[in-house]
Each structure stands twice: as structure tokens, then as C-alpha cells.
Amino acid sequence: MIYLVDNIIVEPENAEKYLELFQTVYLPDARKRDLELVACWHTPTDIGEDVNILIIWALRDWKHWDQVRHDSVLDLSMWAWVDQIKALRKGGTRRFFLPTEFSPFK
Amino acid sequence: MTIRRLEVYKIGLETPPQTLDRFERMFSVIGQYIPQVQESFLGKNLLDTEPTHVWEHTFESWNDFLEVYMPHPYHACALDRYLGPESPECIFEMTTKGAHVYYETGEWRPLLNRGLKRLVLLRVRSQAEQQFTEALVEEAQRLQAQVRGMTVSSLGRDLSGNIWGWVSWWTHVWEQVFLDEDALKTYLGLDSWVAEQERDNWQVRPDSPVEDVSITLYWKGH
Numbered sequence: 001m002i003y004l005v006d007n008i009i010v011e012p013e014n015a016e017k018y019l020e021l022f023q024t025v026y027l028p029d030a031r032k033r034d035l036e037l038v039a040c041w042h043t044p045t046d047i048g049e050d051v052n053i054l055i056i057w058a059l060r061d062w063k064h065w066d067q068v069r070h071d072s073v074l075d076l077s078m079w080a081w082v083d084q085i086k087a088l089r090k091g092g093t094r095r096f097f098l099p100t101e102f103s104p105f106k
Numbered sequence: 107m108t109i110r111r112l113e114v115y116k117i118g119l120e121t122p123p124q125t126l127d128r129f130e131r132m133f134s135v136i137g138q139y140i141p142q143v144q145e146s147f148l149g150k151n152l153l154d155t156e157p158t159h160v161w162e163h164t165f166e167s168w169n170d171f172l173e174v175y176m177p178h179p180y181h182a183c184a185l186d187r188y189l190g191p192e193s194p195e196c197i198f199e200m201t202t203k204g205a206h207v208y209y210e211t212g213e214w215r216p217l218l219n220r221g222l223k224r225l226v227l228l229r230v231r232s233q234a235e236q237q238f239t240e241a242l243v244e245e246a247q248r249l250q251a252q253v254r255g256m257t258v259s260s261l262g263r264d265l266s267g268n269i270w271g272w273v274s275w276w277t278h279v280w281e282q283v284f285l286d287e288d289a290l291k292t293y294l295g296l297d298s299w300v301a302e303q304e305r306d307n308w309q310v311r312p313d314s315p316v317e318d319v320s321i322t323l324y325w326k327g328h
Contacts, residue, residue, distance in 0.1 A: 008194045066177040069186065070270065082191045092194025094187050096179070 001099060001106060002065065003038065004057040008092040015042060015051040018088045022055070026081045030057075033071040033078075034064070050090060065096075108214040109165040110260070112225060112279060114322060115189070116201040117158045125188075125197060132184045133161055139180040142170035145216055149223060149324030156201040160225055160322050162281075164214065171208075172269070203227075203320035208269070209262025209279045218257040219283055220327040222290055226280040227264075227320040228308065234315035235277060239263070245300045246280070252296060255289025258282060275318070283326070 010018050019042065027037065039056040043049070059065050072078050099106040117126065133148040144164040151157050165171040175181060187195045198204075205227055230238050243261055250259040260281045267274030284290040294305050303309075308319040 006192075006194055062177040062179055062182060065182050069182075069190070072190075072192065074270075078192065089194055094190070094193040094195050096183050 002059040002061065003097045003099070004059060004065070005095050005097055006053075006055045006057075006092065007094075008053040008055065009050050009090045010053065010088055011090060012045045012049070012051050014088040015045045015053065018053060018085060021081065021085055021088075022053075025084065026078070029075060029077045029081075033068055033075060035068055052092075059096075107210050107212055109168065109171060109208055109210055110214065110262070110279070110281065111163055111165065111171070111208040112205065112281075113161040114157045114203065114205040114207075114225070114227070114320060115159045115161070116156050116199045116204055118197050118199050121197045125195075129188050129197060132188075136163075136180065136184075140175055140178050142166070142174045145219065147326055149322070149326055151322040151324055153321065153323045155321060156203045157320065157322050160223075160324060162223075162225075162326075164216070168269075202318075205276055205320060207264040207266055207274070207276055207279045209265055211260050211262055214260065215258075219281075221255075221257060221325075222284040222286060223324050223326040224282040224284070224290065225320075225322045226278075226282065226304075226308070227276040228278040228280065228316050229275055229318035230277045230315050231317050238315040239278070242278075242300065245298060249293065249296055249298055249300060253284075253289055253293045255285035256282065256293055257285060276320070 008018070019040070022040070030037070036058045037055070038058045039054065041054045043052045045051050059068070117129070121129075130148055133146050136143050136146045142165060144166070146161070146163040149160045149162065151159065165175070187193055188197050190196055191198075207227065246259050246261055250256045258281060262279055264274050264276045264279050282293075284293065294301060303316070307321060308314075308316050310316060310318060
């Protein structure tokens with residue numbers, strides 16, 4: 001397995017809106033594009049710091065990602081979602097991870 | 107047969123310099139990780155048109171492109187980080203003058219692909235396409251022969267729609283290389299219907315066979 005990990009940084013006051021849009025707008029279509037959500041976590045929203053939202057997707061292999069990428073480009077709803085959340089997103093990172101042999105979670 | 111692939115981007119102006127450096131470096135080293143990606147070069151547009159960068163490269167076969175490059179981890183981990191619109195690190199912005207285009211050519215000579223590079227993308231109205239293409243190819247060859255410093259004039263139909271099953275916006279890809287600015291000026295000054303259109307940046311008119319155009323200019327590999 002390969003794990004796509006997006007770490008998105010938002011202002012605390014935007015966290016709820018971002019997560020709502022992710023769950024209601026992005027996630028249904030992402031599932032149709034064969035993306036499997038493994039986790040969606042966030043840091044506390046009430047401690048006076050930017051909120052980190054961690055979104056983890058499972059991919060079978062690199063070919064799976066190639067297909068997902070291709071389908072994303074053709075999916076107009078994905079572009080519409082990006083337009084909605086761009087202003088909410090302060091920054092972040094995107095990384096692909098490979099589990100180690102000894103990782104309890106693979 | 108060589109496959110030439112060109113991606114035309116608009117990179118956000120607010121992109122931090124160190125991010126831009128990493129982004130630019132990515133293309134200069136890609137061949138170390140994916141040897142099938144040949145002649146990788148990222149050009150910076152000198153014109154006051156929307157695109158900011160052009161990434162050009164070559165594949166020797168469709169297998170190299172589709173089965174090696176597309177699913178390669180370097181593509182996912184390095185390129186998609188900055189170019190995937192959903193990625194929080196995405197630095198490209200939408201522009202109607204951007205492109206992902208490819209064409210085949212039997213006459214590509216890498217050693218000549220150095221100098222002042224001009225990329226012309228055309229969208230030709232479908233009813234005019236065949237006749238226009240034939241006339242353009244013929245005239246482009248004639249013009250190149252008249253300009254000593256025009257080392258490359260490589261024109262082809264964009265095949266991206268055939269590959270991906272989408273409707274490709276651009277119909278024609280035209281790569282031009284000039285030894286220097288004087289050669290470009292000579293070319294643009296020629297007495298020819300094509301040179302006249304080029305001087306005019308292919309201004310779109312209702313009666314024109316060209317419906318849209320994207321032009322970029324950059325120095326490559328001196």
C-alpha cells in the first residue's frame with residue numbers, strides 16, 4: 001500500500017468550514033474516483049494556533065494513483081471544490097508514504 | 107518517431123522563491139530518476155502573456171510515456187506536489203493559455219533545440235483544419251528555409267485528446283528555435299501570410315481559421 005497524506009493548514013475559524021466542505025462536497029466524488037479515505041484528523045481548534053488537518057488516503061500502488069490523477073483532472077466537481085477551499089487554506093504539504101515492515105498499521 | 111511533450115503553466119506570482127527554486131530544479135534532475143524523460147527543460151516565458159513557464163521534454167515511445175513516466179513515484183511525489191490542483195502545495199493557477207500537449211515528429215534533432223525558443227499553440231476551427239494545416243506546414247517549411255538562424259520549425263497536431271479521451275483545446279503545436287533575436291526578427295519580417303499572422307500574434311477574427319492562440323518565448327540551453 002501507499003498512503004497519500006495531505007496536511008492542510010487553516011486558520012482556527014476556518015477549520016469547521018473546511019471540514020464540512022471536505023466531507024460533503026469533496027469526499028463523495030473522491031470515493032467515486034476510487035479514492036479510499038483512511039483517516040481525517042485535526043489539531044485542536046481552540047488553542048490559539050493554526051489548525052492542521054491531516055487527510056490520509058490509501059492507494060494500492062502507483063498505477064492506482066496514476067488512474068486517480070487522470071480521473072481527477074476530468075472531474076469538474078474536483079475543480080469546483082478547489083475553488084471553494086483555496087481561500088480557506090493557508091498552506092500545507094502533500095506526501096506519499098510507504099509503510100515499514102514493522103509498522104503496526106500497514 | 108519522437109514524442110514531444112510540452113506543458114505550459116502559469117505559476118502563482120506569490121510563490122515563495124525557495125519553492126520556485128525547488129520546482130525548477132525538479133525538472134532539471136528528472137532524467138536521473140526517470141531516464142525515459144529526455145531533454146527535460148523548464149523555460150521561463152519572456153513575453154507579457156499569461157503563461158509563466160513551459161516544460162518541454164521528449165519520449166522515445168508511448169510506452170515510455172504512459173507505462174513508465176505516468177505511474178512513476180517521482181512523478182507522483184515531486185511533480186504532483188506542485189501541480190496537482192488539490193494539493194495544498196499546488197503553485198499553478200488556471201489559465202486559458204495553459205496546455206498539456208504532445209505531438210509526434212520524425213525529424214527531431216535535439217542538438218538544434220537550443221537558442222531562443224518560441225512555442226505557438228493554435229486552435230484551428232474544425233471546418234478549416236485540414237486545408238489550413240496543409241497550407242501552414244508548406245509555408246512554415248518555406249519560411250524556415252529563408253531564415254538562416256531558424257534551426258527548428260517543428261509542427262504537429264496535438265494528440266492529447268486521442269490519448270486521454272478528453273476534448274483537447276489546442277489542435278496544433280509549433281516549436282520554433284532561433285539562434286538569436288535577430289533571427290526571430292528576420293522571420294517575423296518575412297513577406298508571407300504566415301509571417302504576417304505571426305507578427306499579429308494570430309489575432310483571432312470571425313473569418314480566421316484560428317480560433318485561439320497561446321504564444322510563449324524563452325531561452326533554452328545556451
